[in-house]
Amino acid sequence: MRLDGYAAIEDYAVIGDGRTIALVALDGAIDWLCLPNVDSPSAFAALLDTDRGGSFALQPAVPFQSTRRYLPRTNVLETTFTTDQGSVRLVDAMTLPNDDVDPMRELVRSVEGVSGRVPMQWRCAPRFDYGRARPRCEWRHGVPVAAWRAEAVGIVSWNAGTPAWRDDGAGASFDIDAGDRALLALTSAYAEPLILPGRQDVMARLALTIEFWEQWSRAHDYAGPWSDAVVRSALALKLMIFAPSGASVAAPTTSLPEEIGGQRNWDYRFCWIRDSNFMIDALLQLGCHEEARSLFWWFMQATALTVPELHVLYRLDGGLGDPEHTIDLAGYRGSRPVRVGNSAVEQAQHDIYGALFETAWLYSEGHQSLDQDTGAVLARIADHVCRVWRQPDSGIWEVRNGPFHFTHSKVMCWVALDRAVRLAERGELPAGGGPRWRREAEAILAFVEAECWSESLGSYTRVAGSGDVDASLLMLPLVEFPDPRGTRIAGTIDAVNRLLRRDDVVYRYHADDGVPGGEGCFLNCSFWLAGALARCGRVDEARALMERLVARANDVGLHAEEIDPDSGALLGNFPQALVHLALIDAAIAISKCGAA
Amino acid sequence: MIASAIAGGVIGTLAMVTIIKAASELGMSRMDLPLLLGTIVTANRRKARAFGYVFHFLIGIVFAEAYGGFFEIIGRSSWQLGALLGALHAIFTSTVLVSVLLPVVHPRMATPDTAANKITLIEPPGFLMLNYGRSTFVVTLVAHIAYGALVGLVVRV
Numbered sequence: 001m002r003l004d005g006y007a008a009i010e011d012y013a014v015i016g017d018g019r020t021i022a023l024v025a026l027d028g029a030i031d032w033l034c035l036p037n038v039d040s041p042s043a044f045a046a047l048l049d050t051d052r053g054g055s056f057a058l059q060p061a062v063p064f065q066s067t068r069r070y071l072p073r074t075n076v077l078e079t080t081f082t083t084d085q086g087s088v089r090l091v092d093a094m095t096l097p098n099d100d101v102d103p104m105r106e107l108v109r110s111v112e113g114v115s116g117r118v119p120m121q122w123r124c125a126p127r128f129d130y131g132r133a134r135p136r137c138e139w140r141h142g143v144p145v146a147a148w149r150a151e152a153v154g155i156v157s158w159n160a161g162t163p164a165w166r167d168d169g170a171g172a173s174f175d176i177d178a179g180d181r182a183l184l185a186l187t188s189a190y191a192e193p194l195i196l197p198g199r200q201d202v203m204a205r206l207a208l209t210i211e212f213w214e215q216w217s218r219a220h221d222y223a224g225p226w227s228d229a230v231v232r233s234a235l236a237l238k239l240m241i242f243a244p245s246g247a248s249v250a251a252p253t254t255s256l257p258e259e260i261g262g263q264r265n266w267d268y269r270f271c272w273i274r275d276s277n278f279m280i281d282a283l284l285q286l287g288c289h290e291e292a293r294s295l296f297w298w299f300m301q302a303t304a305l306t307v308p309e310l311h312v313l314y315r316l317d318g319g320l321g322d323p324e325h326t327i328d329l330a331g332y333r334g335s336r337p338v339r340v341g342n343s344a345v346e347q348a349q350h351d352i353y354g355a356l357f358e359t360a361w362l363y364s365e366g367h368q369s370l371d372q373d374t375g376a377v378l379a380r381i382a383d384h385v386c387r388v389w390r391q392p393d394s395g396i397w398e399v400r401n402g403p404f405h406f407t408h409s410k411v412m413c414w415v416a417l418d419r420a421v422r423l424a425e426r427g428e429l430p431a432g433g434g435p436r437w438r439r440e441a442e443a444i445l446a447f448v449e450a451e452c453w454s455e456s457l458g459s460y461t462r463v464a465g466s467g468d469v470d471a472s473l474l475m476l477p478l479v480e481f482p483d484p485r486g487t488r489i490a491g492t493i494d495a496v497n498r499l500l501r502r503d504d505v506v507y508r509y510h511a512d513d514g515v516p517g518g519e520g521c522f523l524n525c526s527f528w529l530a531g532a533l534a535r536c537g538r539v540d541e542a543r544a545l546m547e548r549l550v551a552r553a554n555d556v557g558l559h560a561e562e563i564d565p566d567s568g569a570l571l572g573n574f575p576q577a578l579v580h581l582a583l584i585d586a587a588i589a590i591s592k593c594g595a596a
Numbered sequence: 597m598i599a600s601a602i603a604g605g606v607i608g609t610l611a612m613v614t615i616i617k618a619a620s621e622l623g624m625s626r627m628d629l630p631l632l633l634g635t636i637v638t639a640n641r642r643k644a645r646a647f648g649y650v651f652h653f654l655i656g657i658v659f660a661e662a663y664g665g666f667f668e669i670i671g672r673s674s675w676q677l678g679a680l681l682g683a684l685h686a687i688f689t690s691t692v693l694v695s696v697l698l699p700v701v702h703p704r705m706a707t708p709d710t711a712a713n714k715i716t717l718i719e720p721p722g723f724l725m726l727n728y729g730r731s732t733f734v735v736t737l738v739a740h741i742a743y744g745a746l747v748g749l750v751v752r753v
Contacts, residue, residue: 018712036708096713104709212713244706245719245727290715293639297717304626305729317727318626318719371641 001027005050006333009256009570010554012047013068013077014236015107017094017209018243021252022107023047023574024077024092026066026555028059035151036105036190038242038252039269039316041340043126043153043188048255048338049329054127056186058109060088061119061173070556074213075235076206077556086116088176095205096212103187103195108206110183111160113176120176122160122184125169126153130327130340137165143196144170150191157184158199220286224591225543226583229550232557233580234286237279240577242316246294247271247302248279249316251561251573257335258562258572262517265335267342268561268573270313270321273299274351274396277358278581284366285588296363299356300374307377308384310356312349312398313342321345347394348403353385354412357419358479370428379430382420386440389413396472401514405464407452408472410444415479417441445482453488459495460488462509469495471508471525477535478528478585493532501529502565504548520562520571523552527582534586534593542590550583559583597753601664602657604750608743609656613649615742619735627721627728627735632694635704635718659685660747667753678748679741686740690733695721 001007011026020040023032031046031053045053059066060083068079076093091110095102111120126135128148135146135153144163145154157163159182161172176182185202187195197205216238222230241248250272255265276299283292302318303310313321324343331338360378364370370378389410392403396412417437423429424437451464462470473492476483483489500507505521506529526549533542553559554570559579561572619625630648631641633655638644663681667673699707699720706716724733 016712018710096711097709102709238712241712243710243712243714243716244708246706246716294715294717298719301626301628301719304620304628305623307623317722319727319730373645374641 004333005046007031009332009560009574012554012574013070013556013558014239014252014575015075015077015092015094016239016252017096017105018239018241020094020105021239022092022094023253024079026068026079028057028066028079028081028090030056030092030107032253033107034252034269035153035188037244037316038249040190041129042131043128043151045127045131045329047253048332049131051330052127052131053329054125054131056107056122056124058090058111058122058184059120061121068556070232070235071210072214073217073231073235074210075239076210076213080114081118083116083118086118086178087114088112088118088120089114091206093206093209095202095209098205098208100201101195102205103185103197104190104192105188106197106202106205107186108183108202109186110206111176111181113178113180115178117175117177119173120160120182121171121173123169123171124153124155124186125167130338131329132327135168137168137170140194140196145194146170151188152194153186153188154194154196155184155186156196156202158182160184220288222286224587226546226550226587229553229557230286230584230587232553233583234282234288236558236575236580237282237577238291241291241295242271245316245318246291246298247314247316247318248275248295248577250275250578251576253573254340255335255338256332256560256571256573258519259335259517260333260571261335262519263335263337264515264517264519265331265337265339266573267324267339268576269316270342270345271298271302271316272313273303273310274312274349274355275578275581277355277362278578278585280359280362280366282581282584284362285584289366292363292366293368296359299359300377303356304377308380310352310381312344312347312352344394344398347398348388348391349395349398350385350388350391350393350409351396351406351412353381354415354479356381357416357423361419361423364423364426364428370423375423375429378420378423379433382417382429382433382437385413385416385420386436389440389444397508397513399513401512405451406470406472407448407460407462407464408470408475410448410452410464411476411479411481414441414444414448414481417444445484449484457495458491460492462511466511468509468511469499470511471496471500471506471522471528474525474528474532477532489532490536493529493536496529500525504545505552505563505565520564522562523549523559523579524561524576524582527579527586531582531586531589534590537593539590539594542586543594546586546590549586597664597668597751598661600750600752601660601747604663604747605657605660606653607750608660608746609653611746612656612739612743613652615739616735619731624731625729625735627725627732632698632702632705632718636702639704639717656743660751663744663747664751664753667748667751671753673748673751673753675745675749678744678746678751680744681748682740682742682744683737685744686733686737689740690724690736695723695725
C-alpha cells in the first residue's frame with residue numbers, strides 16, 4: 001500500500017470542520033493535519049516526511065485489506081478493515097462544536113468490531129511546527145498530552161487499550177470483538193486550556209456532525225447528471241471554506257508534487273481571487289446563498305487594503321500572503337523543496353480583475369444588489385484595469401519567467417470592463433466611468449483579435465504573437481467572450497483537443513514557464529474542456545468526456561490538481577478546489593446545454 | 597459637565613472616524629467601525645454603515661461622559677490627560693472590547709471557533725484587531741489618542 005512509507009495521493013480522503021482539514025490514508029493513518037487552522041503549521045506531516053512529520057495511525061495489528069466510503073452525503077469517513085481474523089469498521093470525523101464547552105478542535109475515531117476478534121493498534125505522534133518542534137510528552141489524569149509553546153494535543157480513549165508514551169508517540173494495542181466499540185478523540189488547543197471531553201459528549205458531537213452534513217447536503221441538493229460527483233464536490237468545497245472568515249482555500253495541503261521527485265511543489269493554503277468567480281457561481285448554482293454572500297463579503301473586506309490593485313492571493317484571515325520559504329522536510333517521495341507561503345503573491349496577474357468583476361456580477365445577478373461603497377470600490381478597480389491591461393503579466397499559471405502578454409489575461413481584463421459596464425447600466429456602479437470602460441473593453445477586444453490569433457494554429461494563442469496554445473483559453477466560452485467572427489472559439493477548442501489533450505485529460509501548455517521539471521495533466525483544464533464543448537453545442541462529445549473524467553476521481557470521489565495520464569496516479573495538492581469547481585461547472589453546463 | 601462631555605464626545609468621535617477612514621483609504625487598515633457596529637442590526641451593507649455611524653457617535657458620547665466622570669474624580673482635566681485615557685482606551689478596545697467581546701455579541705461576526713455549521717459575514721478582528729491589517733492597532737491608538745485629547749480639551753470640570 002505504501003512506497004517508502006508514503007501512501008499514494010489517491011489513497012487519501014479528507015475530513016474537516018470548516019477550520020482545518022485532515023488527510024486520512026486508506027490504511028487508517030492521519031498523515032496531514034494543521035492546527036488550529038488549515039493554514040497553521042502542521043501537527044501531523046508524515047505526508048511530507050514519514051520520519052519527522054508525525055502522524056496518527058490506527059489500524060489492525062495483522063495484515064489487512066481496506067475499503068472505504070463517506071457516510072452517505074457527509075464528510076464523515078468510514079474505513080472497513082478486513083483481516084483473516086475478522087473485520088473492523090473505523091469512522092473518522094472532525095466534529096462540529098455544540099455551543100458547549102467543546103474542545104477547540106476535535107478529531108474523533110470510532111472503532112466498531114464487525115466480525116471475529118481483531119487485534120488493533122494505534123500510535124499518535126504529533127510533531128508541531130512542520131516537524132521542527134519536539135513536543136513535551138506528559139500526562140493529564142491518565143490522558144497523554146503533547147505540548148509545545150501555546151499548542152497542546154491530547155488523546156482521550158475508551159476501550160482502546162492502555163496508552164503509553166514511546167519515542168515521543170502515545171499508543172496502545174487492543175483487541176476488538178464483533179459488536180464492541182472503542183473510541184479515540186484527539187483534542188487540541190492553542191493559547192487556551194485543553195478540553196478533555198467525556199465519552200458521551202464526544203458521541204453526541206459525532207452524531208451532531210453526521211446530522212449536520214446530511215442536512216446540509218439535503219438542503220443543497222442537485223438533481224442533474226453526475227449528481228454523486230457534484231454533491232461530493234460540494235461537500236469537499238464546503239470543507240475548504242474557512243468558516244471564521246468565509247474565504248476558501250485552494251487546497252488544504254502544501255508541496256504535494258506536480259511530478260514525483262520534482263520541484264513544482266507549492267503551498268495552496270491561501271485564497272486565490274481567481275477561484276472566486278467559480279466558487280460564487282458554484283455556490284449559487286447549488287443554492288448555497290449564505291456561503292456565497294459570506295465569500296463575497298470576505299472579498300470586499302480582504303481587498304480593501306490594496307484597492308484599486310488586487311493581490312493574487314490573500315491569507316484566509318484576509319491578510320496579505322506570507323513570503324515563500326522552504327522548510328527542512330524530506331518532501332513527498334523525495335519531492336523537494338517543501339514550501340510554505342507562496343511567492344505568487346508578488347506577481348502581477350491581470351486576470352484576477354476579471355475574476356473579481358465576474359464574481360460581483362454573478363453575486364449581483366444571483367443574490368442581491370451591490371451597496372454604494374462596494375460599487376465605488378469596483379469603479380476604482382475598473383479604472384485601474386483601464387490603466388494596466390496593456391502591460392504584460394505573469395498570467396493565470398503564475399509563470400516565473402514572465403511577464404508576457406497572455407491572451408487569457410487580456411480576455412479577463414475585457415471581462416472586468418464588460419461587467420463593469422453592465423453593472424453601471426444597472427445602476428450598481430457609478431455611471432461616470434461607463435464610456436471609458438466600454439471604450440477600453442473594445443480596445444482589448446481589438447487587441448485580442450489582431451494580436452492573439454494564429455492562422456496557422458487556427459486558434460487563439462497562449463501569448464500575443466506566439467505559436468502556442470493554452471488550456472486557459474477554454475474559459476473563453478465560459479466568460480462569454482464574444483468571438484466576433486463566431487468561429488475562433490471553436491477553433492481554439494479544436495486546437496486544445498489536438499495539441500494538449502492526452503486521452504481524456506489535458507495539459508495546460510507545453511511552453512517553458514521558468515520552473516524546472518515536468519508536470520501532469522491538469523484536471524481543471526480537462527473539466528473546462530468538457531464545459532467548453534457543451535457550450536459550443538458539442539454536447540454528446542462533452543458528455544462522453546465528462547463520464548471519463550468523473551471516473552478519474554479516487555475511490556471517495558476526490559480529485560487532485562493533476563493526474564499522470566499514463567498511470568492515472570494523482571499529482572499535486574489534494575483535494576483541489578478549482579478542479580471540483582470545474583467539475584460542478586461542467587456538469588451544470590452539459591445539463592443545461594443538453595436540455596436546450 | 598454633561599453638556600461639555602456630549603460636545604467633546606461628538607467632536608472626538610468625528611476626529612476618530614476621520615482618522616480611521618483616512619487610514620483605510622491609505623491602505624493601512626481594513627477596520628470599518630460603522631460596518632462592524634451597523635451589521636449588529638442589519639445584514640444590508642447600505643443601511644449598516646448608516647446605523648453604525650449613529651451607534652459610534654452614541655458610544656463616543658457615552659465614553660466622553662465616562663472620561664468626564666474620571667476628570668471630576670481627580671478634580672482636573674486637560675488634553676494631555678485625555679490623550680492618556682485615550683491610549684488606555686485603545687488598548688482596552690483592541691485587546692478586549694472589539695477583539696473579544698464584540699464577536700461574542702455580534703450575530704454576524706465569526707469567532708476563531710466558528711465552524712462549518714455556522715455561516716457568518718464579518719471576519720473576527722483577532723488580537724489587537726490585526727486581522728484587519730498589520731497597522732490597525734497603530735491606527736486605533738492614534739485615533740483614540742486624538743479622541744481623548746479632544747474630550748480632555750472640551751470637557752469642563
